[in-house]
Amino acid sequence: MQMNHYDCIIIGAGPAGLIAAVESHLPSKKILILEKMHKPAIKLRLSGKGRCNITNEAPLEEFLAHFGKNQKFLKYAFSEFFNADLLDYFRKEGVRFKLERGGRWFPESDRAMEIVDALLRKVEHLNIPIWDKAQVTNIEKSAEGKFIVRIIRSKENGKTVQLSADKVLIATGGKSYPKTGSTGDGYALAAQLGHTVTKPQPSLVPIETKGDLAPRLEGLSLRNVSVSVWCDGKKAEEQFGEMVFTDSGLSGPVILSLSRTVVTLLNEQKKVQVSIDLKPVLEHKKVDQRILREIDAHGKQSFKSLLKQLLPKKLIPVFLEMLNIPEDKQLSQVSSDERKRLRVLLKEFRFEATGYGSYARAIVTVGGVRIKEINPKTMESRLVKNLYFAGEVIDVDADTGGYNLQAAFSTGWVAGRAIKQSF
Numbered sequence: 001m002q003m004n005h006y007d008c009i010i011i012g013a014g015p016a017g018l019i020a021a022v023e024s025h026l027p028s029k030k031i032l033i034l035e036k037m038h039k040p041a042i043k044l045r046l047s048g049k050g051r052c053n054i055t056n057e058a059p060l061e062e063f064l065a066h067f068g069k070n071q072k073f074l075k076y077a078f079s080e081f082f083n084a085d086l087l088d089y090f091r092k093e094g095v096r097f098k099l100e101r102g103g104r105w106f107p108e109s110d111r112a113m114e115i116v117d118a119l120l121r122k123v124e125h126l127n128i129p130i131w132d133k134a135q136v137t138n139i140e141k142s143a144e145g146k147f148i149v150r151i152i153r154s155k156e157n158g159k160t161v162q163l164s165a166d167k168v169l170i171a172t173g174g175k176s177y178p179k180t181g182s183t184g185d186g187y188a189l190a191a192q193l194g195h196t197v198t199k200p201q202p203s204l205v206p207i208e209t210k211g212d213l214a215p216r217l218e219g220l221s222l223r224n225v226s227v228s229v230w231c232d233g234k235k236a237e238e239q240f241g242e243m244v245f246t247d248s249g250l251s252g253p254v255i256l257s258l259s260r261t262v263v264t265l266l267n268e269q270k271k272v273q274v275s276i277d278l279k280p281v282l283e284h285k286k287v288d289q290r291i292l293r294e295i296d297a298h299g300k301q302s303f304k305s306l307l308k309q310l311l312p313k314k315l316i317p318v319f320l321e322m323l324n325i326p327e328d329k330q331l332s333q334v335s336s337d338e339r340k341r342l343r344v345l346l347k348e349f350r351f352e353a354t355g356y357g358s359y360a361r362a363i364v365t366v367g368g369v370r371i372k373e374i375n376p377k378t379m380e381s382r383l384v385k386n387l388y389f390a391g392e393v394i395d396v397d398a399d400t401g402g403y404n405l406q407a408a409f410s411t412g413w414v415a416g417r418a419i420k421q422s423f
């Protein structure tokens with residue numbers, strides 16, 4: 001059968017695939033990008049609530065620490081193409097950036113579309129074709145060492161088309177937010193070619209909690225709190241920052257970051273508690289001293305008035321109920337045991353985790369193509385020559401803060417450069 005042949009086929013028009021296409025370009029080489037959705041980079045368009053938190057200001061070691069156990073894999077890619085390089089890359093395309101709280105970089109316009117447009121302009125300028133509505137369903141290697149790539153083109157009534165290529169880059173993303181096109185296809189394609197895939201699980205997801213406590217507080221966001229994850233009486237992880245209560249549990253930046261640990265523990269069938277420290281800068285003793293000071297100064301006032309000094313309004317009825325102390329009790333009548341209960345609740349406001357949001361609500365996927373099977377200096381497979389990987393399909397993931405997009409761009413950049421050099 002006569003097949004169209006390409007020097008390189010890139011599967012997935014997300015940030016990783018698009019930057020790789022640009023960086024692999026040579027005028028004499030035929031490159032094709034295949035995208036299963038009706039338009040490229042849908043997830044990138046949604047990123048950062050449509051504002052695109054493209055990277056983070058953190059220096060290399062601190063940046064890497066935001067990736068889980070596989071952080072070492074990214075060290076080379078980041079040493080070649082890091083945060084300042086990424087910002088410069090887009091500045092050359094006319095994008096201006098601003099730095100926000102937590103070292104987060106955003107386009108000054110607050111429009112993720114600026115990044116998408118800049119990438120697509122580059123691709124178009126180099127005349128690299130993107131076939132949309134083209135879903136890759138199979139890849140195999142022919143006896144002559146070429147890749148045979150089978151696609152379904154929904155544009156052509158679901159017609160199946162076969163293409164061949166000398167090189168293939170899989171940049172299909174993870175499994176989270178499947179409506180953006182990332183449905184985990186890349187894991188199956190990698191497996192078809194002999195790769196091992198570390199079991200994917202949703203991450204950066206809201207946590208569901210037991211009972212009606214969190215739903216009663218829905219919408220309340222807490223800043224400057226310390227949140228810890230507890231399992232078998234031991235603290236598994238702790239983070240400081242901002243969180244919010246939802247109709248089914250907990251969410252917000254700190255919770256999303258802690259969700260990797262919570263999801264893993266829940267999947268191991270462990271009992272998991274999430275504890276919120278509402279007064280993280282004060283040790284237990286200092287909290288007690290603060291309560292005592294209030295009691296001494298305002299002995300005639302009610303217990304509720306003390307809570308007003310210590311808590312956001314929405315938390316007051318919940319605390320009154322949990323402490324089982326009448327709201328009109330005079331402060332001078334508060335016992336040392338009641339004081340202790342209040343102190344402990346302020347420092348350890350606990351919730352039992354019962355579940356987590358599905359892939360539909362997960363910002364990233366944990367798991368993916370095993371890093372041991374990929375050369376971190378080229379992103380080429382160690383098992384199959386001329387096969388490359390980039391972006392979230394690889395088993396790397398990070399906290400929120402711009403780290404995930406930087407990883408997608410850096411691995412895509414390295415893969416693209418390596419492909420170009422290998423032509």
Ligand SMILES: Cc1cc2nc3c(=O)[nH]c(=O)nc-3n(C[C@H](O)[C@H](O)[C@H](O)COP(=O)(O)OP(=O)(O)OC[C@H]3O[C@@H](n4cnc5c(N)ncnc54)[C@H](O)[C@@H]3O)c2cc1C
Binds near residue numbers: 404
């Ligand atoms: C709502 C949301 C907001 C986010 N915000 C941020 C943020 O502000 N900052 C940050 O750092 N990270 C953010 N992330 C994470 C970040 O967007 C991803 O980690 C990043 O997009 C991964 O890039 P990628 O190119 O590897 O994959 P993707 O962006 O997922 O792109 C993969 C592409 O491959 C296509 N594809 C999949 N399978 C096939 C197939 N079989 N054939 C052809 N094409 C296929 C998909 O349709 C998709 O277009 C956010 C994620 C979500 C869900």
